[in-house]
Amino acid sequence: MQTRLAEEFRDTPAGREAGDILRACVHCGFCTATCPTYQLTGDERDGPRGRIYLIKQMLEGTTPTATTRHHLDRCLGCRSCETTCPSGVRYGRLADIGRAVVEQRVPRTGIDRLSRALLAAVLPRPALFAALLGAGRALRPLLPRALAAKVPPARPAGPCPAPRHARRMLVLEGCVQPAIAPGINAAATRVLDRLGVSLVIAPAAGCCGAVTHHLSREEAALAAMRRNVDAWWAQIEAGVEAIVVTASGCGAMVKEYGHLLAADPAYAARAARVSELARDLSEVVASELDRAAPTLPRLAGIDTPVAFHAPCTLQHALRLRGGVEGLLARLGFTLTEVRDAHLCCGSAGTYSLLQPRMSSRLLDDKLAALAAGAPERILTANIGCLGHLQSGTALTVEHWIEAVDRHWPAD
Numbered sequence: 001m002q003t004r005l006a007e008e009f010r011d012t013p014a015g016r017e018a019g020d021i022l023r024a025c026v027h028c029g030f031c032t033a034t035c036p037t038y039q040l041t042g043d044e045r046d047g048p049r050g051r052i053y054l055i056k057q058m059l060e061g062t063t064p065t066a067t068t069r070h071h072l073d074r075c076l077g078c079r080s081c082e083t084t085c086p087s088g089v090r091y092g093r094l095a096d097i098g099r100a101v102v103e104q105r106v107p108r109t110g111i112d113r114l115s116r117a118l119l120a121a122v123l124p125r126p127a128l129f130a131a132l133l134g135a136g137r138a139l140r141p142l143l144p145r146a147l148a149a150k151v152p153p154a155r156p157a158g159p160c161p162a163p164r165h166a167r168r169m170l171v172l173e174g175c176v177q178p179a180i181a182p183g184i185n186a187a188a189t190r191v192l193d194r195l196g197v198s199l200v201i202a203p204a205a206g207c208c209g210a211v212t213h214h215l216s217r218e219e220a221a222l223a224a225m226r227r228n229v230d231a232w233w234a235q236i237e238a239g240v241e242a243i244v245v246t247a248s249g250c251g252a253m254v255k256e257y258g259h260l261l262a263a264d265p266a267y268a269a270r271a272a273r274v275s276e277l278a279r280d281l282s283e284v285v286a287s288e289l290d291r292a293a294p295t296l297p298r299l300a301g302i303d304t305p306v307a308f309h310a311p312c313t314l315q316h317a318l319r320l321r322g323g324v325e326g327l328l329a330r331l332g333f334t335l336t337e338v339r340d341a342h343l344c345c346g347s348a349g350t351y352s353l354l355q356p357r358m359s360s361r362l363l364d365d366k367l368a369a370l371a372a373g374a375p376e377r378i379l380t381a382n383i384g385c386l387g388h389l390q391s392g393t394a395l396t397v398e399h400w401i402e403a404v405d406r407h408w409p410a411d
């Protein structure tokens with residue numbers, strides 16, 4: 001697409017990057033067919049091609065308005081459009097750049113501003129979030145039904161083996177996951193321990209930065225990334241084999257550290273190394289199953305079908321489509337067919353809280369698709385999707401590693 005950036009953007013790193021992305025787009029519109037928000041509203045400006053055009057106009061000098069912001073806000077950031085695009089347009093990165101400009105030029109007011117500030121203040125702070133979640137659980141019977149559905153019940157983590165193997169990998173704890181579902185990392189630790197790998201944590205690490213990044217608070221996001229690089233570095237130098245991430249949304253973020261900190265001379269090389277070492281849990285477990293293949297035990301009691309919800313960050317951002325499904329099938333699970341598996345469930349970071357109407361329509365569609373094969377439970381790979389799906393169904397929703405761990409035969 002022919003693009004002539006306004007002078008104020010032309011010579012900035014973000015402007016140059018956006019210009020390259022815009023020039024790659026041939027405006028064919030293939031991406032609109034797989035965009036969840038375009039399917040809901042039918043408005044071109046709620047699809048990737050229309051949003052690309054809005055961002056292009058803005059970077060060429062047109063003043064953005066509340067309407068520009070409205071349509072960018074309604075984007076899930078699911079990146080389904082990137083998977084579909086035949087020209088390799090990096091829509092997600094362009095949307096980040098566009099949103100940052102809109103955020104500066106069209107200030108938010110009132111409840112919109114307040115709710116974003118609250119989310120940015122609470123979600124990335126594990127202790128504060130855990131305290132508020134504890135209070136929410138205690139008051140759950142008194143809450144309105146819609147709000148009570150958003151407060152997940154406590155899930156015990158179970159025992160977590162102490163590091164005992166020479167082979168070690170770091171594991172990201174993250175921000176909300178330890179409070180909502182501490183059993184996920186505990187299950188990952190148990191499964192990998194049986195496969196000869198010890199997972200270790202860096203206590204100073206925390207939120208991956210995705211929450212603030214998606215709220216366009218770039219300085220806070222970069223600060224979280226730098227803190228994690230510092231927290232992990234000693235163990236990286238000591239030889240950990242990988243940084244395992246059990247939430248695909250966080251994994252997609254950590255994979256971006258190298259790119260987002262490339263202009264920071266104090267962090268660029270280390271951030272690139274961190275991104276290189278980052279692995280989704282499914283990649284690590286699949287390769288450890290390969291190593292252990294001759295001695296693998298048969299999982300017990302997996303005779304009822306399960307449905308797998310593939311998070312957008314797993315299939316569109318990390319490009320690991322089919323990986324978890326293949327792994328589960330290899331272990332003996334029966335997976336149901338799920339139609340429109342490429343579509344977002346409506347969780348999308350803070351989207352379910354900031355765009356509740358669009359989000360709940362996507363949730364209803366997704367739950368109907370997941371329930372169609374009459375599964376016994378729903379498995380997924382991202383804490384955000386897990387909590388969102390669980391808020392709308394009586395079926396148990398859990399991380400796939402929890403199911404693998406539970407069915408692993410006792411030693």
Ligand code: SF4
Pocket residue numbers: 024025026027028029030031032048049052081084085086087088089091
């Ligand atoms: S982003 Fe890709 S699929 Fe969408 S209009 Fe541009 S070139 Fe076509």
Ligand code: SF4
Pocket residue numbers: 034035036037038046047048051074075076077078079080081082091
């Ligand atoms: S990221 Fe998702 S919601 Fe946003 S334009 Fe692309 S497909 Fe549509």
